[in-house]
Amino acid sequence: GCGGDDGDSGSGGGDGKLVLGFSQVGAESGWRTANTKSIQESAASAGVELKFSDAQGKQENQIKAIRNFITQRVDVIAFSPVVESGWDTVLKEAKDANIPVILTDRAVDSQDTSLYKTFIGSDFVLEGKKAGEWLVKDYTGKTDPVNIVELQGTPGAAPANDRKAGFADVIKADPKFKVVASQTGQFTRTDGKQVMETFLKAQPKIDVLYAHNDDMGLGAIEAIEAAGKKPGTDIKIITVDAVKDGMTALSEGKINYIVECSPLLGPQLMDLAKKVKAGETVPQRVLTEETTFTPEQAKAVLAERKY
Amino acid sequence: MSFVRHRLFWPAAILVALLASNIFFSSGFFSITVHDGHLYGSIIDILRRSAPLILVGIGMTLVIATGGIDLSVGSVMAISGALACLLIGDLDNQNSVTGVLLACAAGIALSLVLGIWNGALVASIGIQPIIATLILMVAGRGIAQLITDGQILNVTSAPYKVIGAGYTIALPVSVLIAAGMVAIAVVLTRRTALGLLIEAVGGSPTASRLAGIQARRLTIMVYVFSAICAGIAGLIYSSNVSSADSNAAGNLIELDAILAVVIGGTRLTGGRFSLAGTVLGAVLIETLNVTTVSIGIPVETTLLFKAIVVIVLCLVQSAAFRAKVLRRPSRVGASA
Amino acid sequence: MIDVTAPPGTPPAKARNRVLKQNRRHVPVLATLALLIIMYAVGVANYRGFSDTQVVLNIFVDNAFLLVVAAGMTFVILTGGIDLSVGAVVALTTTVAATLLHAGWPAAVVLPLVLLIGTVLGLGMGAVIHFFQVEPFIATLAGMFLARGIALLINRNSIPITDGFWTAMAEERIRFGPGVFISTSVVIALIVVLIGAYVLAYTRFGRTVYAIGGSADSALLMGLPVGRTRIAVYTLSGFCSALGGVLYSFYMSSGYSLNAQGMELDAIAAVVIGGVLLTGGSGYLFGTVLGVLVLGLIQTIITFQGTLSSWWTRIVVGVLLFAFIVLQRAVTRRTR
Amino acid sequence: MGSRPPVLEMTGIRKVFPGVTALDDVDFRLLPGEVHALMGENGAGKSTLIKVLTGVYGTDGGEIRLGGAAVLFGSPLQAQQAGISTVYQEVNLCTNLSVAENIFIGREPRTLGRIRWAEMRRRAVELLARLDLTLDVSAPLSTYSLAIQQMVAIARAIDIDAKVLILDEPTSSLDASEVAQLFAVMRRLKDAGVAILFVSHFLDQVYEVADRMTVLRNGRLIGEYRTADLPQMQLVARMIGKDLEALEELESQPRSSARELERGPLIAKAVGLGRTGGIAPFDMEIHAGEVVGLAGLLGSGRTEMARLFFGADRADTGHLEIDGKPLVLRSPRTAMAHGIGFSSENRRTEGVVAELSVRENIILALQAARGWTRPIARRRQDELVDKYVKALNIRPADPDMPVRNLSGGNQQKVLLARWLITEPRLLIIDEPTRGIDVGAKAEIQRIVAELADGGTAVLFVSAELDEVLRLSHKIEVLRDRRLVEELDNTDDVDADRVMRTIAGGVAQ
Ligand SMILES: Nc1ncnc2c1ncn2[C@@H]1O[C@H](COP(=O)(O)OP(=O)(O)OP(=O)(O)O)[C@@H](O)[C@H]1O
Ligand SMILES: Nc1ncnc2c1ncn2[C@@H]1O[C@H](COP(=O)(O)OP(=O)(O)OP(=O)(O)O)[C@@H](O)[C@H]1O
Ligand SMILES: [Mg+2]
Numbered sequence A: 001g002c003g004g005d006d007g008d009s010g011s012g013g014g015d016g017k018l019v020l021g022f023s024q025v026g027a028e029s030g031w032r033t034a035n036t037k038s039i040q041e042s043a044a045s046a047g048v049e050l051k052f053s054d055a056q057g058k059q060e061n062q063i064k065a066i067r068n069f070i071t072q073r074v075d076v077i078a079f080s081p082v083v084e085s086g087w088d089t090v091l092k093e094a095k096d097a098n099i100p101v102i103l104t105d106r107a108v109d110s111q112d113t114s115l116y117k118t119f120i121g122s123d124f125v126l127e128g129k130k131a132g133e134w135l136v137k138d139y140t141g142k143t144d145p146v147n148i149v150e151l152q153g154t155p156g157a158a159p160a161n162d163r164k165a166g167f168a169d170v171i172k173a174d175p176k177f178k179v180v181a182s183q184t185g186q187f188t189r190t191d192g193k194q195v196m197e198t199f200l201k202a203q204p205k206i207d208v209l210y211a212h213n214d215d216m217g218l219g220a221i222e223a224i225e226a227a228g229k230k231p232g233t234d235i236k237i238i239t240v241d242a243v244k245d246g247m248t249a250l251s252e253g254k255i256n257y258i259v260e261c262s263p264l265l266g267p268q269l270m271d272l273a274k275k276v277k278a279g280e281t282v283p284q285r286v287l288t289e290e291t292t293f294t295p296e297q298a299k300a301v302l303a304e305r306k307y
Numbered sequence B: 001m002s003f004v005r006h007r008l009f010w011p012a013a014i015l016v017a018l019l020a021s022n023i024f025f026s027s028g029f030f031s032i033t034v035h036d037g038h039l040y041g042s043i044i045d046i047l048r049r050s051a052p053l054i055l056v057g058i059g060m061t062l063v064i065a066t067g068g069i070d071l072s073v074g075s076v077m078a079i080s081g082a083l084a085c086l087l088i089g090d091l092d093n094q095n096s097v098t099g100v101l102l103a104c105a106a107g108i109a110l111s112l113v114l115g116i117w118n119g120a121l122v123a124s125i126g127i128q129p130i131i132a133t134l135i136l137m138v139a140g141r142g143i144a145q146l147i148t149d150g151q152i153l154n155v156t157s158a159p160y161k162v163i164g165a166g167y168t169i170a171l172p173v174s175v176l177i178a179a180g181m182v183a184i185a186v187v188l189t190r191r192t193a194l195g196l197l198i199e200a201v202g203g204s205p206t207a208s209r210l211a212g213i214q215a216r217r218l219t220i221m222v223y224v225f226s227a228i229c230a231g232i233a234g235l236i237y238s239s240n241v242s243s244a245d246s247n248a249a250g251n252l253i254e255l256d257a258i259l260a261v262v263i264g265g266t267r268l269t270g271g272r273f274s275l276a277g278t279v280l281g282a283v284l285i286e287t288l289n290v291t292t293v294s295i296g297i298p299v300e301t302t303l304l305f306k307a308i309v310v311i312v313l314c315l316v317q318s319a320a321f322r323a324k325v326l327r328r329p330s331r332v333g334a335s336a
Numbered sequence C: 001m002i003d004v005t006a007p008p009g010t011p012p013a014k015a016r017n018r019v020l021k022q023n024r025r026h027v028p029v030l031a032t033l034a035l036l037i038i039m040y041a042v043g044v045a046n047y048r049g050f051s052d053t054q055v056v057l058n059i060f061v062d063n064a065f066l067l068v069v070a071a072g073m074t075f076v077i078l079t080g081g082i083d084l085s086v087g088a089v090v091a092l093t094t095t096v097a098a099t100l101l102h103a104g105w106p107a108a109v110v111l112p113l114v115l116l117i118g119t120v121l122g123l124g125m126g127a128v129i130h131f132f133q134v135e136p137f138i139a140t141l142a143g144m145f146l147a148r149g150i151a152l153l154i155n156r157n158s159i160p161i162t163d164g165f166w167t168a169m170a171e172e173r174i175r176f177g178p179g180v181f182i183s184t185s186v187v188i189a190l191i192v193v194l195i196g197a198y199v200l201a202y203t204r205f206g207r208t209v210y211a212i213g214g215s216a217d218s219a220l221l222m223g224l225p226v227g228r229t230r231i232a233v234y235t236l237s238g239f240c241s242a243l244g245g246v247l248y249s250f251y252m253s254s255g256y257s258l259n260a261q262g263m264e265l266d267a268i269a270a271v272v273i274g275g276v277l278l279t280g281g282s283g284y285l286f287g288t289v290l291g292v293l294v295l296g297l298i299q300t301i302i303t304f305q306g307t308l309s310s311w312w313t314r315i316v317v318g319v320l321l322f323a324f325i326v327l328q329r330a331v332t333r334r335t336r
Numbered sequence D: 001m002g003s004r005p006p007v008l009e010m011t012g013i014r015k016v017f018p019g020v021t022a023l024d025d026v027d028f029r030l031l032p033g034e035v036h037a038l039m040g041e042n043g044a045g046k047s048t049l050i051k052v053l054t055g056v057y058g059t060d061g062g063e064i065r066l067g068g069a070a071v072l073f074g075s076p077l078q079a080q081q082a083g084i085s086t087v088y089q090e091v092n093l094c095t096n097l098s099v100a101e102n103i104f105i106g107r108e109p110r111t112l113g114r115i116r117w118a119e120m121r122r123r124a125v126e127l128l129a130r131l132d133l134t135l136d137v138s139a140p141l142s143t144y145s146l147a148i149q150q151m152v153a154i155a156r157a158i159d160i161d162a163k164v165l166i167l168d169e170p171t172s173s174l175d176a177s178e179v180a181q182l183f184a185v186m187r188r189l190k191d192a193g194v195a196i197l198f199v200s201h202f203l204d205q206v207y208e209v210a211d212r213m214t215v216l217r218n219g220r221l222i223g224e225y226r227t228a229d230l231p232q233m234q235l236v237a238r239m240i241g242k243d244l245e246a247l248e249e250l251e252s253q254p255r256s257s258a259r260e261l262e263r264g265p266l267i268a269k270a271v272g273l274g275r276t277g278g279i280a281p282f283d284m285e286i287h288a289g290e291v292v293g294l295a296g297l298l299g300s301g302r303t304e305m306a307r308l309f310f311g312a313d314r315a316d317t318g319h320l321e322i323d324g325k326p327l328v329l330r331s332p333r334t335a336m337a338h339g340i341g342f343s344s345e346n347r348r349t350e351g352v353v354a355e356l357s358v359r360e361n362i363i364l365a366l367q368a369a370r371g372w373t374r375p376i377a378r379r380r381q382d383e384l385v386d387k388y389v390k391a392l393n394i395r396p397a398d399p400d401m402p403v404r405n406l407s408g409g410n411q412q413k414v415l416l417a418r419w420l421i422t423e424p425r426l427l428i429i430d431e432p433t434r435g436i437d438v439g440a441k442a443e444i445q446r447i448v449a450e451l452a453d454g455g456t457a458v459l460f461v462s463a464e465l466d467e468v469l470r471l472s473h474k475i476e477v478l479r480d481r482r483l484v485e486e487l488d489n490t491d492d493v494d495a496d497r498v499m500r501t502i503a504g505g506v507a508q
């Protein structure tokens, strides 16, 4: 290109530094912010020049950003898709421009898997399953019906859909488990609290709360306490994510079980980007290193939780 | 029969119908018990949840009465909550009442400045209100995130928690705050001449200028009032969960607030306004939200349910609809 | 009776002023254009690769659907109304189209069908607004809930589109040279804009739209078909939203019920930035095109900057919008 | 008279608004080729009858026959399509559109649906020329004064090819020459067989053009008469329902004159005050107790001059001196702080706030002057409002009625009351008697005279030269937006003399 020659937009690897264009979904939650931080920090320490773009939760912004990365000829493009579908066109453009693409956090449902090199992230269905499995195990041997209420994420969002599906899949085997109410808490504390308040009044008996993320669970805990019940004892609580606030509540016994969904993809992503750039083959799917936590485990790791 | 003709009859009727529908799904819906020395029950919940919307709504009412609109209320909520939580988080003793009060005052003061900003853009520079406040709507949420560094800021301050989740004299503090602000707004507009002057400016800007009304100063005042209301709502919102979530606080509340204003019978073109109507509208909206959960509307159909209620509401509120479809004899013709 | 001995008053020399006056009416649009060019120049000076022709064309490619939606919105706003349902109708269109295509329906059926759905929704809202005298805000808000509610009900997930026609439309590029191209959507959007501009300037319908915006009461007394026109305008906006939705689904190759959230605000902002008065009766469709370009250019600058965190992105969007609006205001005020 | 069947026949018309029966069993007939005057006081129901006829309002009873067939119009559009062309009372045009469009919108010359702009402009120019008006037809209508807008509305109506032409107070702000022009056109149309319904409060005009008249009072039909059979005094008696003696008193108005005046101290002085495109720089003095009248033709700049004294428009040359001290008028507020009041000629867009009640409209300026923190006590409001509702005979006498529901003339009275209660030292009134009936007009003239006696300075603008002559001590004559002469209103000054000055024919 022509125009100004500002140093800050150094493209196309003249200086040998890898340029990574990364399009983030937005900053809709603490989890997401931690994810962004991890990527920024590990880019800096790995000597990767990061072009960061925030899509403010809009797919069209993300497509625009990817197009722009193509125009700017970055070395590798990585992005966390806002939704699963609709990436073929722009990914083909990237392919035509010979720019490898890495998906993070969320997958795309493209038929043509050659459009991206690899996917790194969590398996939301698996997370839902893990939550369900713990519950089944916890109630083995008991025959009383178990009334479950569910706080869903934003309707239509992939983590909400998958965590719901995975959980439902596991508990459906045993008829004693019954989801008596399921509403969206929009992934936020306030909504989690407000919906839980209503559940507590509308439902005569609640044994278990399953929340699609920690924040909603934390909000619900407040509602449960305000109703004079003990979270974790009167009502068992399972959440997903394992952010610091959630882990604190877990260690205090207010939450019973958390399925981790780690935002710290940065180091793995930088590794992959370098490999991809160097033309090495990488696996189609890289899962983030994740685990699950019980209160005891939470106490052990709480001190080193940063996010 | 005269109450049927009252402009708020129909929204009130819908509100009652919504409340009544709950009884089929949760038998204890109307029961109010005393619990830990305060009132406890679904009705109390609804009032408590309505508090932020009522606050934002009355500010919005005055702005709309001058012929303007304020899209930035959600962002102002986020900013004020974020600032208060940031300051409280920095306190040595988070339970210090003065410290908390100072933090809240700072949040409200910042909102006031933002209100002046909006008002100046509209009244002094002459930018169309929707765009003028859109600027703060977009940038404001960024500012709030900047304050919280994109994280959810947690505080563990008992005094702060009182604002949004506490009780005095058996009633939720947030409801009392909202009621207090409504009272202030009513006194300001109806016990002084402010209401009349605002209605005149909204009704006909040219005529009011020629009548010697200082529209510019009034306009700035209403935007400031709206921002202060939003700031207080932001404090309530963040105090309720003892944390500042810059992203979720006040998200899309401007739409609900405008809806509450319109349900309350204030026209978007400005002029005559009704604070009581807005309060009713806000309570109606929150009742709708609670009802969807409490009668167990599945997530997929929640929006559809809301759409139907809003459609019914706007139709039944329309005199033309009642005359044409419900075949009630037109009151205009029937009297005398 | 006074005896008129005076000869008929000599007409003041007005012809001289005529040219000046004509131009004066276009000042806001010209000022917007000039500022847009300046903003572009600033981008070129600061970012490498910004001067690429494709950068400009990409703004069109990326905003073709917004252009179409905003064109429909322009008609509505010119009558003094507002349409909040556009984003939801876009989402509904993409969802329905994707679902039907997924089920194996031919594109030749799906395409007219989704356009029809949007048009009928618009017609319904227009009818409610006209016949039942419901405020456009609340009627279209109900429309928004309804459309998104239906979309959510149809499918919560995003649905890929693999239909041959759709992919062809998505991938077809009209090339002007190596690496210089536009998509078919841009062509469609430009055709819509041209037709719209023609209708507004040269047809009775278009002029009635302006008349209603000037004063609906007067227009009615002048014997203009106010009701019919008003319904038509919302119908048109519904059609444009559906067409925008189709372009959107070309762009995304998918359908999703949460698509285009907040697009109504983008569209309104584009229209108003382009110089159309929200109270109606004044402005041009060309202004709307400029408004869309302004929003697109801001987005592009942000991406080119490439170092902004999420919150700074928002703040910078706000600041750029502010700078633009204030300059626009200053320029147009000076020349008045 | 009975030979030709009526084009239009309304029988037993009834129209009820909440709390007001605007029309009660009214019959009305219109013959082809006649000019028929509809007479009545403010609020008698004239405009309502017209609106019921043309489908703006529905009826609550009665029947309308057009050309023998029963009709019921759902909208003005349908009435227009059936051959009824109407100029409604307030100027109902779209001021954001150009002059040409306002004349032709809905009937534009088109080919294949495409508007032929050039032809439309050409035809607009031709049409306005028939009314002796030269305007820039592509300029937005808002750039023209109310009087011009009224002419444009008339131009629109007469160009519509109609059987029935309805003119509701078309002459309320027109000057003599425009009225003459209009009457010429009306006679031409009448000769072509068009039936014309004409409403005016100017009795002279009515007797000049009307063949027959129908009188309404309080929404009831009083009678239908041939103009020739009903002397003016009797007409007035029928309209207001009082006997003749009471009327004699009304007619004997005092004539102010320069000799009688004891000039008070100088209140306001314009020094080279002017505004480009509005009015050329002028000097003028107004003393306490003095009524200064402005005379001139349509568009001669009277309104512009009055507005400068109030700061409604910013002057770009010269300045104003109040009590000998120079004053920069930044806004009307500054003017009000110095005791100046201004009632605008355009009551609909610049005067009343339609949504607010009569009471609120009346106290608005006083309240604005006091500031929002010092509301006027309710008792005081009631006193003030009651006084002027009575004095000006505002009807219905319900202070809580929204002003929009009042008849045009009554709205004008409300506007005037707003300024009277502020007790200004200098009162500027632009066309205060526009659309006001004979009784109220006399009352307003009496009030103006009284104010002056009490030491108020009054700047009086009216298109009715008689009125200006009768009230003013001093007459400022304007021509082509320039102050051309100042006349002391002595006995040798009469309408002729002023008209000659206006025309620029004679110097002295
Ligand atoms: N929309 C309305 N609502 C209520 N009352 C109304 C309405 N329109 C008119 N009126 C009442 O009907 C009566 C007749 O009004 P109308 O306008 O017909 O009088 P008018 O004879 O035209 O008077 P003017 O000479 O002042 O124009 C008045 O008392 C007026 O207050
Ligand atoms: N014949 C005309 N041709 C063009 N413009 C005119 C004409 N007459 C008036 N105007 C415009 O109308 C505006 C108003 O003039 P102004 O109101 O001061 O006149 P006026 O003496 O009060 O007469 P009136 O109110 O009877 O029209 C002026 O700004 C002028 O530009
Ligand atoms: Mg009238």
Ligand SMILES: [Mg+2]
Binding pocket: D145, D147, D302, D303, D345, D430
């Ligand atoms: Mg005038």
